[in-house]
Amino acid sequence: MDEAYIDTELCTACNECLIINSRIFAYNDKKQAYVKDPKAGSFRDIVKAAEKCPVKIIHPGKPLDMNEKKIEKWIERAKKYN
């Protein structure tokens, strides 16, 4: 998968990903998180959310902007969640 996604049905609504970026991540009508807009923030935010997620259901995919600062580092850290 190239695009970031969440295994939404497994979300425990802990709020960690929304604290990191509530424009990228949002809750659906069952209060389970999904990727609302991957362009609304950095790949770094998505990877950090994947690392914080207690049930490890956030999959960062590939960065949308390869010019983002320290992108190689974030790609490396994203690997174990994809």
Ligand code: SF4
């Ligand atoms: S961090 Fe994980 S469990 Fe918590 S709200 Fe986000 S997707 Fe759900």
